[in-house]
Structures are given as structure tokens and as C-alpha cells.
Amino acid sequence: MARQQFRIGVMFSTTGPYSVVARSMLNGALLAFREVNQAQDVLSLEPVVVNPSGDLAQYRALSLDLLTSGIRQVVGCYTSSSRKEVIPCFEKFDGLLWYPSHYEGFESSDNVIYTGASPNQHVLPLVDYLATHVGTRAFCVGSNYIWAWENNRIFRETLTARGGTVVAERYLSVGDTEFDQVIATILDQRPDFVFNNLIGTSAYAFFRGFRAACRARGIDQASQIPVASCTLSEPELGEIGADAVDGHLSSSVYFSSLDTAENAAFMRAYGEAFPDGPVASADAEASYIAVRLLAAALQQAATDDARAVRSAVANQRLAAPQGEVRIDPQTYHAWLTPRIGRSHANGQFELLLEARQPVAPDPYLVQSSPRFATAMRPPLLRMVKA
Amino acid sequence: MTFRLLQNFKGGRALVITRRAGWESTLETTLAKLGVACDYPDIVDGRAQIDVAMLSPERDILFVDGDLDGAVAIEVEPVSKLPPVPVIGLVGVEAPSRLKALVNLGATSFLRKPVYGGAVYSALFMGINQFLLRSDMHARLQDLEERRRGRRAVLRAIILVMRAQGLDEDTAYSQLRRESMRARQSLETYCEDFLSRWAKPPDTSDRTSGITLQGGNKQAM
Numbered sequence: 001m002a003r004q005q006f007r008i009g010v011m012f013s014t015t016g017p018y019s020v021v022a023r024s025m026l027n028g029a030l031l032a033f034r035e036v037n038q039a040q041d042v043l044s045l046e047p048v049v050v051n052p053s054g055d056l057a058q059y060r061a062l063s064l065d066l067l068t069s070g071i072r073q074v075v076g077c078y079t080s081s082s083r084k085e086v087i088p089c090f091e092k093f094d095g096l097l098w099y100p101s102h103y104e105g106f107e108s109s110d111n112v113i114y115t116g117a118s119p120n121q122h123v124l125p126l127v128d129y130l131a132t133h134v135g136t137r138a139f140c141v142g143s144n145y146i147w148a149w150e151n152n153r154i155f156r157e158t159l160t161a162r163g164g165t166v167v168a169e170r171y172l173s174v175g176d177t178e179f180d181q182v183i184a185t186i187l188d189q190r191p192d193f194v195f196n197n198l199i200g201t202s203a204y205a206f207f208r209g210f211r212a213a214c215r216a217r218g219i220d221q222a223s224q225i226p227v228a229s230c231t232l233s234e235p236e237l238g239e240i241g242a243d244a245v246d247g248h249l250s251s252s253v254y255f256s257s258l259d260t261a262e263n264a265a266f267m268r269a270y271g272e273a274f275p276d277g278p279v280a281s282a283d284a285e286a287s288y289i290a291v292r293l294l295a296a297a298l299q300q301a302a303t304d305d306a307r308a309v310r311s312a313v314a315n316q317r318l319a320a321p322q323g324e325v326r327i328d329p330q331t332y333h334a335w336l337t338p339r340i341g342r343s344h345a346n347g348q349f350e351l352l353l354e355a356r357q358p359v360a361p362d363p364y365l366v367q368s369s370p371r372f373a374t375a376m377r378p379p380l381l382r383m384v385k386a
Numbered sequence: 387m388t389f390r391l392l393q394n395f396k397g398g399r400a401l402v403i404t405r406r407a408g409w410e411s412t413l414e415t416t417l418a419k420l421g422v423a424c425d426y427p428d429i430v431d432g433r434a435q436i437d438v439a440m441l442s443p444e445r446d447i448l449f450v451d452g453d454l455d456g457a458v459a460i461e462v463e464p465v466s467k468l469p470p471v472p473v474i475g476l477v478g479v480e481a482p483s484r485l486k487a488l489v490n491l492g493a494t495s496f497l498r499k500p501v502y503g504g505a506v507y508s509a510l511f512m513g514i515n516q517f518l519l520r521s522d523m524h525a526r527l528q529d530l531e532e533r534r535r536g537r538r539a540v541l542r543a544i545i546l547v548m549r550a551q552g553l554d555e556d557t558a559y560s561q562l563r564r565e566s567m568r569a570r571q572s573l574e575t576y577c578e579d580f581l582s583r584w585a586k587p588p589d590t591s592d593r594t595s596g597i598t599l600q601g602g603n604k605q606a607m
Contacts, residue, residue, distance in 0.1 A: 091504075108419050110503055331419050364507070366396045366421035373391040 005044045006304045008033075008294065009066035011076030011086075012287075016054025017175035018200030020278050022078050024235045025100060027274045028284030029075050031266075032291030034273065043299050045291075054174075056085045067093040072304045075290045078283065079174075079199065080104060080147045087112065096306040098294055100286035102230060102252070104150035105363040111306065113313060114333040115290040115325070116283065117253045119154050120362040122230040125338040126195075126251035127158040129353060130228055134249075135192020136164030141182060141206065142197030144171040151197050151230060154365070161370060167191050172198065177205035183213045186225070193249075196229040203231070204239045211244035222247020233281030237347045248343040253336040254282040254322040255349040266321040279347070289320050289334070293327065324358055333361030389522040392514050396421030397445065403427060403434045403458055404451035404476060409500035413449070416506040422447070434458050438470060443521075446471040447514065450491060451499070452484040462492045466524035472517035474509055476501070494520070536574025543577035546584060 010029050012022040026049065033047045048071060052058035059077070063086040066074055074090070075098040077083040083099055090097045090111040097109075102117035130138070138159060142148025148171060156166045167189045170182045183206075186194060198206050207227065214221035221227075228249040234256050237245050256267055256279065266288070270280045297313035298304060314329035323337045335358040341349030362368050400422050402410060414424040428435045434457045436448075450458050452475050462469050469492035477485070478499040488496070494516035497509045540562070547558040566576030 087504075106507070108416070108503070330415075364394075364420055366394060366419075369394050371392060371394045371396070373393045 003042055003044045004298070004302065005046065006073070006298055007046045007048050007069075007071050008291075009063075009071045009074030009076065010047045010049045011052060011059070011062060011066070011074055012049075013054040013078065013082075014051045016200075017202070018054060018078055020235050020239050021200070021233060021281055021283055024233070024278040024281045024284040025078060025287040027270065027278070028280065028287035029100070029291050031270055031273050032288045032295070035269070036291065036295040043295055045295060045298075052082070054079075056082060059085045060089060063089040067095045072096065072306055073098065073294055073298075073309065075100060075287060075294065077101070079145065080150075081145045083112070084146070094306045096309055098290040100290040101283045102286075104147050104154070105365065106150065108331050108333070108363055110310070110332075112332065113290070113293070113310070113327065114331075114361070114363070115293065115327075116286045116334070117230075117336050117338070118333050118361040118363045119151065120365060120368045121253060121336050121338045121359055122251045123151055123154050124158060124365075124368055125340060125353075125355070126228055126230060126249070127155060127162070129249070129251070129340045130193060130195075131159065131162045131164055134226060134228075136162065137192045138164065138166050138195050139186050139189055139191040139193075140166055140169040140195045140197070141186075142169070142171050143174045143199045143202055145174060147199070148197035152195070154369075155195055157369070157373065166195075172202055174199065174202065176202050179206050179209045182206075183210050186210070187213060187217065187219075191225065194225060194227045196227050197231065199231055201239075203229070204236065204241075207240045207248065208244045232343070233283065234347060234349070235278035235281050235284075237343050238277075238279065242345065245347060246343055246345045249352075250341050250343065250349060252282040252339055252341065252349075254285040255339060255341045255351060256280045257341075257348045257351065258322060258339075260321065260323065262319050262323075263321040285321050289318060289325050292318055292320075293325075326358070328361050331361055331363055333363050335360055389519050392518060393511070394421070395510060395514070398422040398447060399445050400424045400447050400449055401427055401434075401436060401441075402449040402451075402476075403429070403436075403454065404449070405429065405454065412503050413497070413501040413506060416501075416503040417510070420507060420510065422510070429454070429457055432457060436460075441471045443471045443517070447510070448473045448491075449476055449497070450474070450488060450493065451476045451478070452488045453478040453499075456487075458491060460491065462490070463524070465527075466520060468492050468517065468520055468524060472514045474513040492517075533572060533574050536572070536578060539577040539581055540573055543580050546581070 012026045013019055014023045014026055033045050036045055050062045052062050059082045067089060072095045077099055078101050080103050087109050097112045099112050100115045102122050105119040140152045142152055152169055211221050226247060226249055230251045232248055232250040293313055293316050296316045297309045300312040301308040313327050317324060317326045326335045328335060337355050337358050339354040340352045342352055343349055400417050402424055404410060406426060417424055438460055448471055450473055460469050473491050473493045475488035475493035475496040476499055477496050495509045495513035497505055543562055544555060544558045547553060547561060562577060563573055566573045569576055
């Protein structure tokens with residue numbers, strides 16, 4: 001029997017402000033392509049790699065190029081803004097985007113398979129952990145786009161329902177690294193913790209600046225004002241630098257320190273394939289999962305037609321590095337295993353908590369949010385003089 | 387009453403009034419993701435078979451196909467023009483007459499046919515929350531209308547207190563307001579009660595003589 005060949009688009013911004021994570025995602029995807037091509041005797045996948053460099057216009061143009069060249073399956077995107085930018089192209093040409101990153105939910109396009117974590121798998125477990133173990137006064141920082149806006153909204157509503165408060169929210173442009181004013185405000189407000197939704201170079205600069213400012217004031221930042229994120233991963237710990245790498249909390253469905261046979265094999269193969277890094281991340285694992293599930297669905301469907309692949313993926317299960325992963329046939333989001341970790345000086349996360357089994361995706365928080373939005377009113381009195 | 391934004395539609399029931407043609411499967415699968423079940427009431431002699439009395443605004447949402455002429459017979463509230471449950475118009479032929487018919491049914495948002503999955507959440511969110519917002523505004527209007535009617539009683543009560551107690555207007559008003567707050571009533575309601583008490587002095591004829599309790603000769607205090 002002749003091997004069926006398919007060209008698969010791979011679209012990650014391997015240059016630009018969030019290139020470190022994107023390069024680890026590309027690595028995860030390429031590792032899976034290699035394994036599929038080596039192991040399968042019926043399927044051959046040819047990755048067609050493009051780099052939009054973090055430019056939204058490039059995302060749309062390159063999607064168009066891929067789809068008009070006859071490619072119908074693309075693995076790619078890290079930011080929600082880029083995903084939302086390209087979805088109309090995939091809908092127009094009836095292609096399938098495999099989106100391998102955690103995101104803020106409230107979306108379910110028929111032309112997207114979501115292999116990253118939904119909000120009930122990252123931010124809700126984090127709120128639970130923080131309110132139980134750290135405190136209830138939060139200061140939120142984030143990059144100024146939909147990920148941070150919506151993730152902060154979910155965080156705020158969930159924390160408020162538990163009796164907590166968000167003392168302030170601050171947003172900076174993607175790539176912005178000027179944090180002096182924000183850090184001064186945080187130290188002035190002295191929250192129990194900072195909830196961080198900054199991405200890429202902005203996040204690394206914030207971690208460094210905040211640690212240094214705390215140190216200058218004699219504050220042990222990691223224990224007194226810890227920073228909690230849903231984005232922070234191992235390759236980013238390296239970017240933060242040895243001086244400020246430890247003591248950060250992260251909610252993620254995957255840490256490279258997980259002690260499972262599947263993860264050991266994944267880490268060994270990843271390390272051998274990409275000795276120059278970046279090291280594996282949750283998004284790299286999600287990219288690996290996306291390509292492996294895509295291959296299984298292509299094999300079952302025997303075509304790369306979007307509808308056929310979409311209906312075939314609903315039956316697939318994968319023994320992934322994080323544990324069993326499967327795609328929910330109603331929402332086309334993944335069942336994943338939420339975990340909380342704390343970063344160490346060695347650039348790894350120590351596992352603090354994990355779900356006992358994979359958790360169903362709930363992208364619209366239908367099962368896990370109150371019926372009515374939390375009423376937000378401006379305060380009647382405002383501080384005019386300290 | 388304070389308007390609260392509804393953002394989780396779990397447990398909802400969509401009654402989709404349309405002739406089934408296949409396009410509605412997108413609507414049904416997208417609503418299912420949002421926790422909303424779909425029902426398709428039969429259409430008999432051009433009229434959807436809905437028991438209006440059984441509709442619940444907490445649960446039900448009507449999706450009405452504007453291309454069906456007069457398929458839905460629901461009465462809107464005469465002042466607020468609100469239907470008994472949220473109505474979302476399904477628009478095929480985008481003609482003013484059909485849009486007008488949907489507006490007359492109290493539709494608070496629209497979805498174009500064939501339905502595009504990515505538009506359903508917005509239409510549901512707007513449809514239900516505009517319905518709740520308008521319900522809240524209507525309740526506030528009714529409350530204000532009642533208070534407007536009660537202002538005459540307030541004026542009369544102020545004049546009465548000024549005359550009876552020799553107070554100026556501001557002091558009389560303050561006294562009535564304070565007493566209404568103590569009685570936990572709106573000023574208007576309190577003044578209406580005050581005037582009716584004043585108009586009918588208490589009948590004390592029965593209370594002038596003592597009451598003899600049965601089996602004894604003690605008088606009630």
C-alpha cells in the first residue's frame with residue numbers, strides 16, 4: 001500500500017517578542033512530524049513552516065498563502081489575537097487550524113481544533129490554589145490584548161465570588177518592558193500576590209524588575225508577593241535569568257518535570273532533536289499533541305478534507321507526555337490534566353498540585369461559572385490623599 | 387432592582403420557530419456548547435404550537451424565523467413592548483416588513499440565516515441581556531410613574547403639617563421624610579397613608595368605656 005502524503009502548514013512566530021515559546025512550539029510540532037514519519041508506514045507528513053514574526057498582518061497573509069497552495073491543515077498560532085486574525089481565512093477556505101496553546105476560551109470555531117488548555121483547566125484551578133494557600137488580594141498585570149483582558153475578567157469574577165478582591169489591573173503593550181511605574185504601584189498596594197498575564201519579553205522584564213525592586217526594599221518577593229501565571233513555562237524561566245527565576249507559581253497542564261514514562265520518552269527525544277533549545281514547554285507539548293492527533297485523524301479519514309479530519313479526531317486518544325489526552329466531540333477542545341507548579345532555580349517547576357484525571361474542557365465556562373456576571377460598580381469614595 | 391448581566395446560559399431552552407431545512411443544525415450544535423437545549427415546536431396551519439402560559443423567562447428563549455408569516459402569536463406588554471420571554475429574530479429575507487414584524491414581537495437581537503456558528507453567542511448574549519435590561523428599565527419606569535402620581539399627596543401632606551404645626555415648608559418636608567424612613571415606606575406612600583389617617587380621625591367611641599373581661603371584674607388597661 002502506498003504511503004499517503006500530506007503537506008501540513010506550521011505557523012509559529014519564531015522571531016519577535018514571544019519567539020522563545022514559539023520556537024519551543026515549533027520544536028514540539030517537528031518532533032511529532034519526525035515520529036509520525038518514522039513510525040507510520042501508511043502516512044507521510046511534510047511540514048511547511050512559515051514565520052509571521054508576531055505581525056498580525058503576516059499571520060493573515062501567510063494563512064492565505066498556505067491555504068491557497070492546497071494545504072488544508074495548519075498547526076500554529078500562540079497569541080489569541082493571531083488566532084482570531086486567521087480564523088476567517090480558515091473558515092473561508094474550509095481549512096482546519098490546530099491551535100496548540102492555552103487560551104481564554106469563549107470561542108469554538110468549526111475550523112479550529114484546540115489542543116491547549118481552556119480557562120477551566122488553567123485559571124480556575126489557579127484561583128482555587130491562590131485563595132486557599134496564598135491570599136485573596138490580587139494585583140493583575142497583563143499584555144494589552146484579549147488574552148489578558150479576558151483571563152483577568154475570569155480571574156476577577158472567580159476571585160470576587162470567593163470573597164477576594166482585585167486591587168488594580170494594569171495593561172502594557174506586547175513587547176513593552178517599562179515597568180517602573182507598575183512595580184511602584186504594586187509595592188504601594190502590597191497585594192497578597194500578582195496575577196500575571198504578560199507574555200514574552202514583557203513578562204521576563206517584569207519578573208526581573210519586580211524581583212529587583214522587592215530586593216531593594218528588603219522584601220522576599222517569592223514568599224511575600226508571589227507572582228502567579230497561566231503562561232509561564234520552562235524556556236521562559238531561562239529568559240528571566242538566574243537572579244529572578246525561582247518561586248513563581250504557574251498553572252499548566254504540563255511541566256517538563258512530570259514523572260511519567262511518556263514524558264521521559266518525550267523529554268529524551270526532544271532533548272536529542274533540539275540540543276540547542278529552547279527547552280520543552282506546555283505549548284511545545286500541546287503542539288506535539290496537535291500533530292500526533294492530526295496524524296491519527298488523517299490516517300483514519302484517509303483524506304485531509306477538514307470535515308472528515310474533524311470528525312475523525314473525535315475518536316482519537318493519545319497517551320501524551322502529560323497523561324491521556326482526547327478531543328471533546330462537542331467543543332473540539334482537549335481533555336487535559338490541570339496542574340500547579342512552582343519554579344526553582346534550576347529552571348524547572350516543582351509540582352504542587354495536580355488533578356487526578358483529565359478534566360473535560362469547558363471553553364464557555366458553562367459548567368463552572370455563576371449564572372450572572374459579578375456586578376462591578378465604581379467605588380463611591382475615592383482616595384484623594386494618602 | 388438592579389440589572390445584572392447574564393453570561394452563563396446553562397439550562398436554557400431554545401424554542402426555534404422555523405421550518406426545518408438543515409441550516410438549523412449549526413444553531414443547535416452551537417447552542418448545545420453554550421448549555422442551551424433546542425426544541426422545534428410544530429407548526430400547524432401556519433401557527434407554531436407554543437403554550438405561552440408555560441413559557442419561563444428564566445429558561446426559555448424564542449428564536450423566530452422572520453420568513454414565517456405570523457407563525458408566532460404572543461402578546462407583548464403594552465407599554466414596554468416586551469414579550470414574555472426573550473425573542474431572537476432569524477433573518478432570511480432582510481425586508482423592512484419582516485424586520486418590523488420581528489421588532490413587533492419584541493426581538494432584542496438577530497441572527498442571519500443560514501446561521502454562522504461564530505455569531506450565536508453574541509446574538510444570545512445580546513438578546514437575553516437586552517431583554518433583561520428592558521425589563522429592568524420598565525420596572526424602574528413603573529416605579530417612577532407610581533411615585534410621580536404620589537407627589538400630589540406629598541404636597542398636600544406638607545401643607546397640612548405646615549398648618550397644623552406652624553412649620554415652614556422645608557421643616558415640614560424633612561419631618562415627613564424622616565417619618566417615612568422610620569416607617570420604611572417611600573415618601574409618597576407614607577404621605578398617602580398620612581393623609582388618609584388625617585382625613586379619618588380614629589373612631590374612639592368604643593374605647594371610652596371599660597371592657598369587662600369574662601369571668602372577672604378587671605378592666606383592660
